[in-house]
Amino acid sequence: MPSTQHLLLKQLLTAATGPLAKYRPRLATMRLAVEALSLGQLMPWNVFLTDVNIEGMAAEWVRPAGAPPERVLLYLHGGGYVLGSLNSHRSLVGTLAQRCQLNALAINYRKAPEYPFPAALDDALLAYQWLLGQGHLAQNILVAGDSAGGGLTLALLLALREAGQHMPAAAVGLSPWTDLVLPAPLLRRVAREESQVLEALEIHNWGTMYAHHLPLAHPLVSPVNGELHGLPPLLIQISDAEVLGDDVMRFAAKAQAAGVPITLQVFEGLVHWWHLFWRFVPEARQALDQVAAFSRQVWADQPPTAGAQPAAAA
Template structure:
C-alpha cells in the first residue's frame, strides 16, 4: 500500500491539476509554471554544480563530493519532450548522483514543437560523443532518464547500436515513455486514477508534437517497436497504476526475449513521476536507492571483467 506521504501527494496533485484539465493552458504557460515551481527545489548537501556548454547546448555537471572522476551518469530529463529543463530536474539529478556516487552530466536538449524529432535524440548523441571526446570510456558511462527522458535514453542506445558506436555500461529508465501511441480510453482511465495529472497535461498531444512528420510507431520515437538485441544491461522502474505501465511491461518482455540483461522493478499504486518527490515520498527514496544498488552492481561487474581480462592476458 502506498505511504501516507504518497497519498497526500496524490491529493495535492489532484487539487493542483484540476484547473489545468478545465482551462487547458498554453504550452508556454505550462513551461513558465514548471520553471517557477523548480525554484523551490533544494539540492542535497555536498553536491556541486558547474555550467558547461556542449557545441551551443546548455548542460551542467552535478558533482557529489568524493565521486570518482572516471565514471559518469548522463542524465536526460523528462517532460513529454516539450517541458522540463536543467532547472526542473536539478534536485532529482543531484540526489541520484549522490546516491550513485557518480558525477552526472545533465543536458538541456531541444524541445518540441519548436524542435521536433530528431532534435532531442541528436542532442543526446552529441552529449554522449562529447563525453567520449573528454576521455570517458563507454564502459564508465551510465545513461539515465525519467519519463520522456527515459524513452530518449533507450532511443540513444538504439541509435548507437545502429551506428556501430560503443555502448555505455548500462541504462536506467524511470517510468520511461516507450510507446507514444496512447489509446484514448486508456488515457482517460489511468489519468483519472492518477488524479488527472496526465490528462491535464495533454500527454497524448505531446507525442504528436515530438514525432512531427514521423509515425508515432517509429522505433526511435517509440522504442517498444524497435529490435532490442545488443543493448547493455537495463534497469527499468515503473508503477503498476500509471499510464505508461502496460507499454513498459511490453518493452521489458520484448527486451528479455531479445537477450537483454534487464532488471524490472514494479512499484504498487504510485503516480507517474513519483521519483521527482524524493524529499517527501519514501517510495521515491527507495526507488533511487535501488538505482544506486544497480549502478554499484554494474561497476562491480565491470571490475570483475577487467580483472579476468588482465589475468587472461
C-alpha cells in the same frame, strides 16, 4: 500500500491539475509554471554544479563530493519532450548522483514543438559523444532518464547500436515513456488511474508535437517498437498504477526475449513522476537507492581493467 506521504502528494496533484484539465493552459504558460516551481528545489548537501556548453547546448556537471572522476551519469530529464529543463530536475539529478557516487552530466536538450524529432535524440547523441571526447570510456558511462527522458535514453541506445558505436555500461529508465501511440482506450484510463495528471498535461498532443512528420510508432520515437537485441544491462522502474505501465511491461518482456539483461522493478500504487518528490515521498528514496544498488552492481560485474583509464578533466 503507498505511504501516507504519497497519498497526500496524490491529493495535492489532483487538486493542482484539475484546473489544468479544464482550462487547457498554453504550453508557454505551463513552461513558466514548471520553471517557477523549480525555484523551490534544494540540492543535496555537498553536491556542486558547474555549467557546461556543449557545442551551443546548455548542460551542467552535478558533482557529489568524493565521487571518482572516471565514471559518469548522463541524465536526460523528463517532461513529455516539451517541458522541463536543467532547473526542473536539478534536485533529482543531484540526489541520484550522490546516491550512485557518480558525476552526472545533465543536458538541456531541445524541446518540441519548436524542435521536433530528431532534435532531442541528436542532442543526447551529442552529449554522449562529447563525454567520449573528454576521455570517458563508454563502459564507464551510465545513461538514465525519467518519463520522456527515459524513453529518450532507450532511443539513444537503439541509435548507438544502429550506428555501430560503443554502448554505455548500462541504462536506467524511471517510468520511461516507451510508446507514444497512446490509443484512445488507454487515454480514457488516465483520469481514473493517474488522477488526471497525464490528461491535464495533454501527453498525447505532446507526443504528436515531438514525432512531427514521423509515425508515432517509429522505433526511435516509441522504443517499444524497436529491435532490442544488443542493448546493455537495463534497470526499469514503473508503478502498477501508471497509465504508461502496460507499455513498459511490454518493453521489458520484449527486451528479455531479445536477451537483454533487464531488471524490472514494479512499485505499488504510485503516481507518475514520483521520483521527483524524493524529499517528501519515502518510495522515491527507496527507488533511487535501488538505482544506486544497480549501478554498483554494474561496476562490480565489469572486468577489473574496465575503469583503469582515467578520464580527461572536463
